[in-house]
Amino acid sequence: TCKALHYAQEIFEGLKAYINPKGEPVLFRPEMNAERFNHSARMMAMPELPIETFMEATHAISWMTREFIPKESGSSLYIRPFMFSIEESLGIKPSEKFRFMIIASPSASYFSQGSLPVYIERKAIRACTGGVGTAKTGGNYAAGLASSVRAQEHGCLQTLWLDAIEHKLIEEMSGMNFMCVIDGVLHTPKLTDTILAGITRDSILTIAKEMNIEVQESSLEINQILEYCKSEKCTEAFACGTAVIITPISKFVEDGGSETALKFPQGNICMEIRKKLLNVQEAREPGPAGWSIPVKNLP
Numbered sequence: 001t002c003k004a005l006h007y008a009q010e011i012f013e014g015l016k017a018y019i020n021p022k023g024e025p026v027l028f029r030p031e032m033n034a035e036r037f038n039h040s041a042r043m044m045a046m047p048e049l050p051i052e053t054f055m056e057a058t059h060a061i062s063w064m065t066r067e068f069i070p071k072e073s074g075s076s077l078y079i080r081p082f083m084f085s086i087e088e089s090l091g092i093k094p095s096e097k098f099r100f101m102i103i104a105s106p107s108a109s110y111f112s113q114g115s116l117p118v119y120i121e122r123k124a125i126r127a128c129t130g131g132v133g134t135a136k137t138g139g140n141y142a143a144g145l146a147s148s149v150r151a152q153e154h155g156c157l158q159t160l161w162l163d164a165i166e167h168k169l170i171e172e173m174s175g176m177n178f179m180c181v182i183d184g185v186l187h188t189p190k191l192t193d194t195i196l197a198g199i200t201r202d203s204i205l206t207i208a209k210e211m212n213i214e215v216q217e218s219s220l221e222i223n224q225i226l227e228y229c230k231s232e233k234c235t236e237a238f239a240c241g242t243a244v245i246i247t248p249i250s251k252f253v254e255d256g257g258s259e260t261a262l263k264f265p266q267g268n269i270c271m272e273i274r275k276k277l278l279n280v281q282e283a284r285e286p287g288p289a290g291w292s293i294p295v296k297n298l299p
Contacts, residue, residue, distance in 0.1 A: 003085040003095045008139045010084035011040040014242045015199075016076040016107070017062040017069055017295060020283035025066045025077075025295040028281045030058050032199045036136065037081065043135035045094040046083060057081060057102045062295040068106050073282060078107035078243070107243070115250035115265045116239060118158050118173070119151035120222060122255070125164040126171070126194075133194035140196075144174045154253045158239060162222055164194065170220040176241030177201040180225060181269050182234045190217040200240045200277075206288065207276050213269060226252060226260045236267030245281075246274035 004010045015033045020026050034054035041048050058079060062069075069077040081102040085095030126143045127133025133140060147159045160178065163169040170189050172178055177198040179188040186208050191197055208215050228234035229252070237249040250265040280287035 003087045003089060006090060007085075007092065008137065008142075009044055009046065009095055010082065011037065011044055011046060011135065011137050012080060012082035013037045013040075013136060015058065015079050015081075016242060016281070017066075017079060017104075018076050018282045018292075019069050019071050020292075020294075023071075025062050025069055026283045026292050027058060027062060027295055029199055029203065029291050030055060030293070031290065032202070033058075033081070036197065036199070037083075040135040040137055041083070043132045044137055046085070046098060049083065049100060053100075054081060057100075059296040060298060061102050061104050063298045065104050066295065068104075070106050070108065072108075074245070074278060075106070075108050076281075077104050079104045115248040116158050117154075117156045117251050117253055118160050118239075118249050119147070119154050119156035119253050121147045121150075121159045121161055122167050125167075126161045126174070128164040129193055131194070133192075134196055136196060141175065148174060150255075154255075154257065156253050160222075160252065168221050168223070170222050170225065171195050172198075173239050176239040176244055178220075178237070179204065179240055179270075180220070180234050180237035181267060182228055184269070185214045185216055186269065186273075187216050187218065187220060189220050198241055200242055200245065203277060203280075203291070204240055204246070204273055207280070208273055211273070211276065213273070229260050229262055232263050235262065235264045236270050237262055238270045245278060246270055 013033045015030055017025050017027050034051045038048040083098055083100045086099050087095035087097045124147050127140060144159055151159045159174045161171045163171055170178055172195050205215050225234055239247045248266045248270055251259050251261040253259050279285045280291055283292045
């Protein structure tokens with residue numbers, strides 16, 4: 001009768017440890033994950049975890065499993081902190097007892113084929129304004145499972161979600177944020193209360209500005225983006241997130257099978273940003289302060 005199994009009162013995070021050129025384990029922006037973990041906790045009526053506890057657990061598991069961190073560039077140790085209610089009750093109210101745990105696993109590139117065919121979901125919704133769309137909680141992902149089946153039936157590996165009211169504005173993908181390049185400008189949907197604030201998303205926008213790439217966070221209409229792809233105004237689109245880092249989108253697929261392909265599915269801008277981001281994550285070149293930090297040796 002654990003409440004998490006009945007009422008889905010649980011949250012999680014995803015971050016990575018890499019091996020730097022000296023053979024030492026490093027973490028990428030773990031404090032941002034700790035802060036987002038507590039945001040999710042507030043959204044799900046759960047107690048916040050002290051930042052120090054989150055950080056200690058992340059460093060500890062990274063240090064203890066350091067020999068399992070892949071050395072190949074692009075591979076990493078995927079770290080999953082999570083917390084769930086353990087109260088043995090069926091009463092529909094927030095639990096008073098919780099358990100925090102952390103697990104880790106070696107991880108290769110999330111998508112091996114290099115670029116993604118993406119299914120446009122025009123009917124179902126993942127999150128609605130006023131809900132818990134900004135929380136990293138299982139219910140948000142469960143809401144997309146039926147759509148993932150339809151995506152697979154159309155030969156796609158990801159779903160592109162639209163706004164819940166009019167089904168016109170691009171929001172995000174299942175577990176990752178969306179970006180595209182229009183006339184050389186990097187565009188991404190502006191954050192709302194239905195879009196998860198991705199740490200990779202934030203990192204990409206920072207790096208793009210440092211590379212003198214113009215960035216715009218604004219509303220993106222799906223039909224307009226498709227027209228831009230056909231007219232070649234939109235030359236690149238890609239998914240970004242902890243697991244995928246940056247993975248180009250090859251085409252958009254609709255119900256019925258109609259397709260809109262990208263002219264440069266592995267375009268220059270997205271791959272240049274990916275190279276820069278990966279270099280910073282793996283500590284091959286310096287990034288902003290606090291982005292790539294050494295894993296602390298356990299006493």
